[in-house]
Amino acid sequence: MGPITLPPGFDCKGNLLPTGCSSNKESSKVCKLTKSLYSLKQASRQWFSKFSTTLLNSGFSQSRSDYSFFTRVQGSSFVVLLVYVDDIILASNDSQAISQLTDFLNTQFKLKDRGPLKFFLGLEVARNTQGISISQCKYALEIIDECGLLASKPAKFPMESNLKLSQSDGVSLEDPLVYRRLVGRLLYLTITWPDISYAVQKLSQFMAHPRQTHLDAAYRVLRYLKSSPGQGIFFSAAFELHLKAFCDSDWAGCPDTHRSITRYCVFLGDSLISWKSKKQQTVSRSSAEAEYRSMASTACELIWLLALLKDFNIEHPQAALLFCDSKATLHIAANPVFHERTKHIELDCHFVRDKIQDGIIRTLHINTQHQIANIFTEALAWGPF
CATH class of the missing domain: 3.30.420.10 (Ribonuclease H-like superfamily/Ribonuclease H)
Known part of the structure; x- marks a missing residue:
């Protein structure tokens, strides 16, 4: 099959070029991007810039402690907004202010109102008059199931008290990706399981060259999670x-x-x-x-x-x-x-x-x-x- 000559206005991959652009390699013209496109390197920065500018123009103040945290005070009404990429949490002492803000944001962006907060970034949120409880039960069970430890015997505490892990202990793992993936998922689980923070911190030191003893210690953490996967953190209202x-x-x-x-x-x-x-x-x-x-x-x-x-x-x-x-x-x-x-x-x-x-x-x-x-x-x- 001989060479194919593309018609003018198409690039080497057959994509249609904007009007005025030539497919000639010697041409000095380039395409100027006037609007950020999804999946580009700066797309997330541009999105947050547009979103934060919209909030600031509507009377919100951006926190100096956390730039993804916004507040607005209007008389006795107090509104709090927390954003992570395109996931947003709203809280207020005025339900009407929440409705107005939701309608306003819906005119600027396409929103999906999922109602009262129950699930956010893998965190399960439960609320009653006594306080707020946050857990990661579903996430913990997924990790245990993925490692095939659902039928294992639960452990009472995450790590043996006399265990001294070192970089030279045991035999090197044939597939270190298994260990790295497991410890990475355990790191995210420490958001609601502070009692495994020491064990996970210890295990994360051997990500470069994990060994069998390190993997066994990580599996023990999973057996501890199995003892009460619904455990979490409770924030008391009183x-x-x-x-x-x-x-x-x-x-x-x-x-x-x-x-x-x-x-x-x-x-x-x-x-x-x-x-x-x-x-x-x-x-x-x-x-x-x-x-x-x-x-x-x-x-x-x-x-x-x-x-x-x-x-x-x-x-x-x-x-x-x-x-x-x-x-x-x-x-x-x-x-x-x-x-x-x-x-x-x-x-x-x-x-x-x-x-x-x-x-x-x-x-x-x-x-x-x-x-x-x-x-x-x-x-x-x-x-x-």
């Missing part, structure tokens, strides 16, 4: 409006890098609203230094949450409480004098001390046995867990 945080650290907890682990959890009243279990970026020379780095990270989270409460028009006049079980760390935070043991963490020292002196944060000592953040610090046995 609570004291006061932020309380617990910070802890596992000094040199990683056997491969000897880096410490930062752990914290933050409560609004009795409701858990934020938590983290993450390896520190540098090696700490003492347990007090590791604890102080954890305290600085927790202080940053408290500052962000206070700013977010302000966007909700919620006043938090009292100081946020920060509990720590290290007396040495508390003395460093209260003592304005530097010495050779703390000068290399000067920025963290200044930051925490400034917040304490400004009355934003108040540090308190807590006994190690009552340290709630321990569940994010180490693999606990059944009793402490």
Whole structure:
């Protein structure tokens, strides 16, 4: 079959070119895109720019703490809007304001109103007069079923307390994608399962070269999920409006890098609203230094949450409480004098001390046995867990 000559106005793939464009390769003319197209690299940015501009022009204010969060106050009416790509949550103390906003957005964009919030980004939401419950039961059962563990025996806690995982343990997996996919799905599950945060954080360190012992530990997490797949987080409607945080650290907890682990959890009243279990970026020379780095990270989270409460028009006049079980760390935070043991963490020292002196944060000592953040610090046995 000989060469085919395309008629003028078509490109090499046979697509029709806009008027005025030539298919000649030597032509200096190019197509200028005047409107963003779906699936292009900048499409999501352009979409959010158009959506946020529409909201700002209609009287909304964009949060500085979270750019996907918008609020509008008109008299006694308060409207909150949260957007993730093209999924939107609306909340208000005025049902008429919700209806008007939905109609307005429907004139600007094509919307599908799915009614009261029950499902959002894989999260199952249930609400009653006592509070709001968030879970991922369907998602958890899908992971267990995919790994063929629906008939397995449930585990009481996610990881053995004496288990020390390392990069050199066990035999390498023939297909590491199985492990990577499983740990990636478990990471998303920690949104409503904070009690598996330590185990998943530990397992995520071996994504590059996973071994059989790592996969066995991941399967144990699944067996723990099977014990109560409908478990989630409950936000009580009756609570004291006061932020309380617990910070802890596992000094040199990683056997491969000897880096410490930062752990914290933050409560609004009795409701858990934020938590983290993450390896520190540098090696700490003492347990007090590791604890102080954890305290600085927790202080940053408290500052962000206070700013977010302000966007909700919620006043938090009292100081946020920060509990720590290290007396040495508390003395460093209260003592304005530097010495050779703390000068290399000067920025963290200044930051925490400034917040304490400004009355934003108040540090308190807590006994190690009552340290709630321990569940994010180490693999606990059944009793402490």
